[in-house]
Amino acid sequence: MDGCLFCKISDKKIPATVVYEDDRALAFRDINPVAPTHVLVIPRVHVSTINDLGPEHEADMGHLFRVAAEVAKLEGLSERGYRTVMNCGVEAGQSVFHVHLHVVGGRGLGWPPFPKG
Secondary structure, three states: OOOOHHHHHHOOOOOOOEEEEOOOEEEEEOOOOOOOEEEEEEEOOOOOOHHHOOHHHHHHHHHHHHHHHHHHHHOOOOOOOEEEEOOOOHHHOOOOOOOOEEEEEOOOOOOOOOOOO
8 A cells, every 4th residue: 555654664665674574474673662572563465454354364364473473482482471462543552554463572561551541
């Protein structure tokens, strides 16, 4: 999609620190990390939000979680633990409207993750 930051990263038009990639997904370091490891996993296909997912996206979404597990392994988090988060919409904290999965770890993570404001 024209103008989508994550599509531009996927197409190598904007640089990113890539930690994993294949033909269906790309994983790269978040530029504003909330923990020592904070990696974003995106599908190569553009889908704006979770609300826009259809049956044709099921395999790609499942693949994102497999990639998240691989990223956790590469980052040494598999045994320690890590969190996966996917936000949907502005009030949930989605700032780039291309579905993406956050992989966060490398320190203890509390619950709930965000205070009510």
